[in-house]
Amino acid sequence: MTQGMSAAELRTLLSEALPGAQDADTEQPGPNTLFTPTSHRLALDPEVTVVRGGRGVGKTFWFHSLLDDKLRRIAAEEYQISRLTRVVVTAGYGAQLKPDLYPGPSQMHALLDSGVHPADLWNSVLLVALEVPEVLALSSWTERVEWTRDNPGTRDVAVARADQEARSDGVTRLVLFDALEHLHRERAQADRLVSGLLRLALEMRLSTRNLRFKVFIRPDMFESGGGRFADASKLSANAADLTWSTTNLYGLFFHYLGNQGSPGLSAEFRRLRGGWRNDTDNRYLPPVELLSNGETQKEEFTRIAGPYMGANYRKGHTYTWLPNHLMDGTEQVSPRSFLSALRTAVDETIEHYAHHDHAIHYEGVRRGVQDASQTRVQEIGEDLPWVRTAISPLAGEQVPIEQSDVIRLWEADGLREKLERQARRGDIEGDEVRTGPRNPDDYPELIGELIELGVMRRRKDGRLDLPDVYRIAFAIGRKGGVPKVKAS
Structure with a gap:
């Protein structure tokens, strides 16, 4: 058990093991960071075309992992998806510039x-992925798209031939798409591109046996782009969502402690807990109870952070308090927010509570949630600038709040006019907007959309609430809740 490590040793291990900059686009996954939560198995099935998930839940992580032969084999073994060992994987779009495979944003x-037309563009990307010689011989994407547009019959023959060859070889050709929020800054153009991509993904699913797309996409982009053609419902029925349970989140945390710290401290942590399995490439798998048994996880986390968020149980239990205060309105927590909050908690403890009996002080956990809230609001401001515009007029208010009071505040703020101006010329900083509300003129519908996004939630008595992960950074109060971050 970890009671064999001192608080200082555990604190050092946490500082070493927990990731710093939470940017999935710049940190490549490796065997030590590959974690396979039970809820993600379906998303990796080659037959699943659409994988939905918000920021920080693992879309880009799995995109890169599936492109890596070694990581894909590990995932195939742990998820028992044998077909993943018989795939040929190509990137069809991603955050990294790969002009030989797909056009960049510019x-x-x-x-x-x-x-x-988006259909011609994505078809040209498909033909490059399938290594069609006539298309690869062309030097620019303009030429490739023109060839695809002018040779529809040859395109069909090339796709059929590639499908037959893959079938004969006993493999599936899998083309991956990620970072679709970078396709275009304007909502209408991004929707057109997503719609064209999803149409082609559906065509591959229905008309071929061994050619498949896997599209990692934010739920709002899927609804917006997928809603542009009737057969999108066939993709919805075949979609998977990247979700994280509390036990998944803590399983990831313990996985990091056993794999990412200095060799000596990680080895000591594994030895004291016991039951770890040595996989390959110095990758260690936590015992099953640390992955899926909430009581065992609580016991272990209590040794690290103490049992309570204060003097006694009335302040809350650390194990449940942390994820509960990071949940959005759909009761989901991103692992990025979870690990970031823990990293801040460790740093805060080192700076202000170095002699504390536990590796993490509960005030550090509280500070971690505050910082995670600021990061989450910044992220949603980048992804959906209109959300920040809609919630900002509620600053200084208390939740839960009546819907009529929200609408009154919006009317007084001139929200409708602000959203219209934002849609025409960009957000208040002048950046072009990728997405906007479906109907900015209808305030009740606007509230419904905020609830769908998890920014708001409706209580049983009809009043509106904001989860702490948004409420804190938006400077909205709640009696007895985590306080907002004080301006420095």
Whole structure:
């Protein structure tokens, strides 16, 4: 048990093991960081076309992991998906610039501005992924898209031939798409591109046996782009969501402690807990009870952070308090927010509570939630700038709050006019907007959309609430809740 490690040793291990900058686009996954939560198994099935998830839940992580032969084999073994060992994987779009495989954002804009249809663009990407010689011989994406547009019959023959060859080889050709929020800054153009991509993904699913797309996408982008064609419901029925349970989150945490710290401290942590299995490449798998048994996890986390968020149980139990205060309105916590909050908690403890009896002080946990809230609001401001515009007029108020009071505050703030201006010329900083509300003129519908996004939730008595992960950074109060971050 970890009672064999001192608080200082555990604190050092936590500081070493927990990731710093939480940026999935710049940190590549490896065997030591590969974690396979039970809820993600379906998302990796080659037959699942759409994988939905918000920021920080693992879309880019799995995109990169599936492109890596070693990581894909590990995932195939642990999830027992044998078909993952018989796939040929290619990137069809991602955050990294790979002009040989797909156009970058600037090229995308130029192609659309020149009148290129999204269907022709994505078909040209497909033909490059399938290594069709006539397309690979062309030096620019403009030429490739023009060839695809002018040769529909040859395109069909090439796709059928690739499907037959993959079938003969006993493999599936899997084309992956990620970072779709970077496709285009304007909502209408992004929706057109997503719609064209999803149409082609559905065509591959229905008309071929061994050619498949896997599209990692935010739920709001799927609803917005997928809603542009009737057969999108067939993709919805085949979609998977990247969700995280509390036990998944703590399983990830313990996985990091056993794999990412200095060799000596991680080895000592594994030895004291016992039951760890040595996989490959110095990758260690936590015992089952640390992965899925909430009581065992609570016991272990209590040794690290103490039992309570204060003097006694009335302040809350640390194990449940942390995820509960990071949940959005759909009761989901992103692992990025979870690990970031823990990292802040450790740093805060080192700076202010170095002689505390536990590796993490409960005030550090509280500070971690405050910082995670600030980060989450910043992220949603980047992804959906209109959300920040809609919630900002509620600053200084208390939740839960009556819907009529929210609408009154919006009316007084001129929200409708602000959203209209934002849609026309960009957000208040001048950046172009990728997405906007479906109907900015209808305030009740706007509230419904905020509830769908998890920014708001409706209580049983009809009043509206904001989860702490948004409420704190938006400077909205709640009696007895985690206080907002004080301005420095």
